[in-house]
Amino acid sequence: MSNKQVEVNIAGQPYRFAIAPDNEAALLEAVALVDDKMNKLKGTVSTKGVERVAVMAAISLASDLLAMRHKQEEEGAIPVEAVRARIRELNDRADEALRQYAHVGTR
Numbered sequence: 001m002s003n004k005q006v007e008v009n010i011a012g013q014p015y016r017f018a019i020a021p022d023n024e025a026a027l028l029e030a031v032a033l034v035d036d037k038m039n040k041l042k043g044t045v046s047t048k049g050v051e052r053v054a055v056m057a058a059i060s061l062a063s064d065l066l067a068m069r070h071k072q073e074e075e076g077a078i079p080v081e082a083v084r085a086r087i088r089e090l091n092d093r094a095d096e097a098l099r100q101y102a103h104v105g106t107r
Contacts, residue, residue: 011038011050037061 003018008031019027037057038050 008035010035011042011053013050033061 004021004024005016005018006024006027007014007016008028009015010031015031017027034057037060038053041053041056041060
């Protein structure tokens with residue numbers, strides 16, 4: 001699958017990305033989040049230059065991400081993939097048991 005060119009605007013600046021077509025929705029969601037954060041910071045912080053606002057937005061977003069990770073760790077969140085793997089394993093075992101005992105009670 002070839003990459004697709006996607007042009008977006010972040011804080012009034014155009015950016016072009018080459019991405020796989022199935023990643024476009026995720027990119028646009030991320031762009032909207034960054035654009036929103038940068039525009040809010042531009043209006044409230046006395047900084048000069050898009051680069052400084054971008055760094056401040058990146059730090060703010062990274063801080064939010066880390067806070068969510070720490071909260072998950074504190075709450076003992078179970079990794080989704082581990083749960084899915086365990087469910088598959090239990091389903092396989094149940095299917096095997098049903099196959100082994102399918103004939104019981106049919107005589």
